[in-house]
Amino acid sequence: MPAYSINWSYDGDKGPEKWGQICSDFEIAQSGKKQSPIDIRSEDVKPLEGNPLETSYSRIPYQVKRVENSVHLFPQEMNQTLTFQNEVYRLVAFHAHIPSEHLLDSVAYPIEWHFVHENAKGEKLVLGAFMDVGTTVSIDMTDLRRVFPEVFQDFSIERELSLDITDFLPEEKVYFTYEGSLTTPPTVEGIRWIVLKNRQTIGHVAHRALEKVIGGTNRPVQPLNGRSIQFHE
């Protein structure tokens, strides 16, 4: 796909309600029965035993650039891994949505980060992490709030940042997991979702700066269609 052609958006003629009609590749947005995001409601959740999340993240360089309607960060080393149910998944990219796409008991959070991972078979797992906005800040966003507007204005601008994604995640890895889809076109299914319940907090200045660039990038929640959601404490 040419970098400059964006044929979908978050409102109007090419907004989320129309994604399934834009082209045949995007049809699944309308016909799919396992779409994301969803409203994670307590009454639909069943406990999951065992299966702790094991993450192995460290400080590495990331390439930051605009992709379609957002800003994505690409690890420059392929050694950032998450192990789930004996499968090792490598981090391939990450980005954020403002406000959150997933809801917890119908509540949205200010930000949701998506850490996209892939195993050796090419199966995708997305780790979702919400963030709050407040005065007790638990992550320094100075570099990100400077770089996001720079790269967003022009597809040809790229920046590099050194980051440890551990900083984006709560210490306690309490999570919900279910099978869904990507949340941007083409919203392909067969994606393992792990959504963390706890949250880090960023400051108001950082939130406003990111919101100016990627505010309104949340696809509305999709029907659960009988899927099971598991909760690991």
Ligand SMILES: [Zn+2]
């Ligand atoms: Zn996403």
